[in-house]
Amino acid sequence: MATTPSSVPQEADVEILFNYLGKRYEDAYLDSPNLQDFVRNAISTLAPHSQVLDVGCGTGKPVADMVARAGHSVHGIDIAEEMVGIARGQVHGSEACPATFEKADMRTYMPLSPGAIDAVFAVYSLFQISPSDTYSMVFRFGEWLRPGGVLVLGFTPSSVLVEGQGTYDPLWDCVREVEKPWMTRVTKETLLSEERWRKVLEQAGFRVEVERSFRFVPKDEQHKPEEVHSLIQARKMEVDSLCGPFPLPDKHVVLSDLDQRAWMALQHRIVIEEWQDPILGPTAEDQRILGLGGGLRAFLTASQVSGKEATQSLLAYPRNLPFAENEFDAVYSFMALDTVPNLQTALSELARVTDLSSPTASITIVQAAPDNEVTRLLNTLSLPLNSESESGQQYSSHQGYLLHLAKKVLSECGFGSISLHRVRAKYPFPGHDPVFEAAEAVAAPWFCGGKNLAEAKKALAPHLRNLFIEHPGVLKNDLAMLVARPTQN
Ligand SMILES: C[S@@+](CC[C@H](N)C(=O)[O-])C[C@H]1O[C@@H](n2cnc3c(N)ncnc32)[C@H](O)[C@@H]1O
Numbered sequence: 381m382a383t384t385p386s387s388v389p390q391e392a393d394v395e396i397l398f399n400y401l402g403k404r405y406e407d408a409y410l411d412s413p414n415l416q417d418f419v420r421n422a423i424s425t426l427a428p429h430s431q432v433l434d435v436g437c438g439t440g441k442p443v444a445d446m447v448a449r450a451g452h453s454v455h456g457i458d459i460a461e462e463m464v465g466i467a468r469g470q471v472h473g474s475e476a477c478p479a480t481f482e483k484a485d486m487r488t489y490m491p492l493s494p495g496a497i498d499a500v501f502a503v504y505s506l507f508q509i510s511p512s513d514t515y516s517m518v519f520r521f522g523e524w525l526r527p528g529g530v531l532v533l534g535f536t537p538s539s540v541l542v543e544g545q546g547t548y549d550p551l552w553d554c555v556r557e558v559e560k561p562w563m564t565r566v567t568k569e570t571l572l573s574e575e576r577w578r579k580v581l582e583q584a585g586f587r588v589e590v591e592r593s594f595r596f597v598p599k600d601e602q603h604k605p606e607e608v609h610s611l612i613q614a615r616k617m618e619v620d621s622l623c624g625p626f627p628l629p630d631k632h633v634v635l636s637d638l639d640q641r642a643w644m645a646l647q648h649r650i651v652i653e654e655w656q657d658p659i660l661g662p663t664a665e666d667q668r669i670l671g672l673g674g675g676l677r678a679f680l681t682a683s684q685v686s687g688k689e690a691t692q693s694l695l696a697y698p699r700n701l702p703f704a705e706n707e708f709d710a711v712y713s714f715m716a717l718d719t720v721p722n723l724q725t726a727l728s729e730l731a732r733v734t735d736l737s738s739p740t741a742s743i744t745i746v747q748a749a750p751d752n753e754v755t756r757l758l759n760t761l762s763l764p765l766n767s768e769s770e771s772g773q774q775y776s777s778h779q780g781y782l783l784h785l786a787k788k789v790l791s792e793c794g795f796g797s798i799s800l801h802r803v804r805a806k807y808p809f810p811g812h813d814p815v816f817e818a819a820e821a822v823a824a825p826w827f828c829g830g831k832n833l834a835e836a837k838k839a840l841a842p843h844l845r846n847l848f849i850e851h852p853g854v855l856k857n858d859l860a861m862l863v864a865r866p867t868q869n
Pocket of ligand 1: 394395398405409435436437438439441442443457458459460463484485486487502503504505506508509
């Protein structure tokens with residue numbers, strides 16, 4: 381039996397394993413009446429000719445095959461070429477409702493029509509991704525589905541684990557690096573409790589509708605220990621998953637004491653990895669642009685958008701913007717809303733200075749995505765932001781609430797077309813001690829000066845070490861970008 385050295389990246393492990401197993405996986409796992417029943421019931425809730433995505437589709441049986449036979453379009457993605465080839469050969473759709481398959485890693489995959497898929501199935505395919513990616517995938521399934529769409533998850537819950545198996549990860553409330561012999565190899569898995577899966581689904585805007593757990597014995601000569609399989613069917617209830625995690629708080633907690641120099645140093649590290657058009661809205665050479673938050677230049681450089689310079693820029697939001705009505709065509713607010721004392725007023729001010737009659741009128745607000753690792757890290761720190769602060773305020777920013785309120789206020793101010801987009805981004809820490817470097821860079825803007833900076837860095841270190849196992853020297857910093865325009869453009 382081969383073991384997997386921990387230095388080998390996980391995706392290589394998974395690809396190698398499933399390319400090697402191919403049809404043997406299907407022979408061992410296909411005959412599961414409980415799974416087939418569950419999938420059949422989920423399919424029966426779909427409207428005729430639905431669009432279905434099968435994530436980690438394996439050989440296409442049973443899920444994609446059952447979906448295709450029920451008369452729906454299905455697209456299967458899998459990281460293992462061998463699995464994709466088998467699925468193509470044995471799952472057939474019709475001209476009207478095709479069955480297509482593609483080799484893709486779910487962590488970087490982007491569907492052609494995000495926000496329009498009727499159902500996503502991810503059955504037993506989320507074991508071999510990191511805790512951070514597991515959390516993130518549920519939000520991304522939410523982004524891919526249409527409101528009311530169905531998500532079916534299949535997994536083994538962490539309740540099956542015995543003492544000493546895996547390591548509890550407090551950042552994501554799950555068990556990581558569970559090593560277990562499975563189908564001739566030793567795999568490393570991430571397991572969540574059933575309760576935690578329910579919670580993550582709720583946070584990503586889903587309502588759990590059906591659940592089932594059962595025991596299953598694979599039909600494989602060399603691998604037949606009993607396993608626990610759990611299935612959840614959930615429905616997308618929130619329109620904008622990027623406004624999560626849900627439920628939203630009922631008010632904005634204003635963060636003060638931001639060290640601007642440390643903040644700008646962090647923003648200059650941003651690397652934009654993926655960029656959806658038309659993300660920045662209509663552009664024109666002579667646009668009058670206001671940039672708020674000081675990060676616009678770094679952001680535009682990182683996203684390789686040239687020819688755009690702010691006509692005016694402000695590091696922080698003043699109570700009232702020192703500009704006339706309709707002074708700008710485009711306004712950009714970059715990670716700047718957290719520290720705004722009166723959010724409602726600040727948002728109305730953005731609308732006041734934007735010329736709604738301009739053909740390129742737009743307001744773009746960039747905040748962190750709900751699964752952003754840096755926000756997650758900061759929100760785990762239960763230290764007052766500043767040792768001198770009498771209020772003992774802690775970092776507890778809710779990025780989704782800011783975007784949710786922005787949507788509401790801007791639509792009331794005449795911005796009838798508002799869309800939210802994920803921007804894939806990261807912060808690299810290339811030095812010889814990335815844990816030290818990242819702890820300093822992440823904590824310094826908020827924990828300025830006082831002794832709490834040292835405590836914050838110390839508290840961040842173990843989480844950073846875990847995150848760097850999956851992506852050495854890099855923190856994922858996905859952003860949520862709201863683009864508001866008047867209806868007519
Ligand atoms: C245990 S099999 C389940 C297959 C299928 N869903 C089923 O129920 O029969 C897990 C599948 O997920 C795929 N997978 C694992 N990690 C993946 C990733 N990051 N992106 C895409 N597919 C992945 C594997 O290649 C494998 O085919």
